[in-house]
Ligand code: APR
């Protein structure tokens with residue numbers, strides 16, 4: 107027997123994009139059902155990035171889920187850039203009047219899930235074999251399996267918020283899609299540890315041995331990354347080797363302040379730039395990683411998912427409240443204009459700071475010259491700062 111259900115917006119994926127969309131719609135009286143292939147414990151323990159643009163924080167406040175963010179989030183007014191032993195600071199507050207908030211994506215998801223489950227509507231965990239049907243008509247459907255039963259969910263619209271490996275993008279007509287991609291020949295080895303951070307701000311470091319980043323989750327929890335080759339195995343990186351490499355790459359001052367300790371998480375992630383266009387077909391709309399990926403260097407992944415959701419909820423609300431379809435029709439165009447600029451910034455910052463060529467190469471000298479230029483030019487620092495804190499919606 108197939109169980110039949112009806113909702114206004116069927117959302118695939120309970121990542122930050124799907125969860126925020128559901129919450130913002132609910133505030134406007136629009137119902138949704140979220141289908142998530144994993145279970146709650148898995149989603150709430152996934153370690154992801156942790157820098158929120160001011161616009162992202164504002165959206166979470168508007169969604170009424172920022173109580174813990176405002177209590178525990180660390181407001182950062184700048185970042186440090188290191189090149190060997192040379193350091194300089196980009197002062198966001200002074201250059202743009204804006205700041206960012208350091209607060210883990212994992213925590214954002216926990217807060218959104220708690221709000222959802224406090225009465226907003228269902229999240230179907232462990233939804234298997236989700237498939238999208240009839241996006242060209244005005245009654246699209248989602249089918250899935252759960253608890254040994256087949257389900258059929260009829261919707262007005264489908265929001266594909268199911269990340270890079272989801273089904274939504276693949277449900278768009280193949281002849282419509284154009285994809286653009288850059289795969290980088292290196293990865294990031296990340297380590298999470300319950301030790302105080304070595305700096306009160308993030309440090310992005312270019313070093314002849316490769317990029318390094320000092321980040322944090324709280325005053326007692328640090329997150330660090332080092333550039334590594336793609337065929338690197340985690341077993342080859344005991345904690346002591348990672349700490350040693352971080353101390354080398356982040357420079358003497360940071361090394362002297364670095365507190366080391368046992369890792370509570372360690373992983374290697376590849377870096378990719380990817381955009382799939384358009385972000386809509388018929389009544390299917392994509393948001394977040396389902397449609398685009400950025401390398402983590404500019405901390406843009408979560409923030410881009412949030413700006414997509416802003417445009418999508420605004421368009422859906424306009425349709426439900428007034429019947430106007432123009433914002434929905436222009437969703438892809440509107441969202442992509444911001445996506446491409448964030449892609450550019452993430453690609454640029456990745457190229458500026460990673461080891462791609464021998465230190466004796468012309469390209470390496472160009473990186474050093476560009477860092478030197480940024481260090482001495484307020485205009486260059488402003489360009490970096492306004493992108494890092496987030497371009498306007
Ligand atoms: N059916 C149902 N759910 C699915 C399916 C599927 N076929 N495929 C994937 N999902 C779920 C995943 O389990 C995940 O919970 O969709 C969710 C997608 O969430 P994210 O990958 O976090 O993507 P998004 O919400 O767009 O957020 C983007 O996440 O990957 C980071 O760096 C990225 O910070 C960015 C943010």
Ligand code: PHB
Nearest residue numbers: 155156321402403404405
């Ligand atoms: C993180 O804290 O995980 C982090 C911070 C900044 C980045 C990427 C990741 O650019």
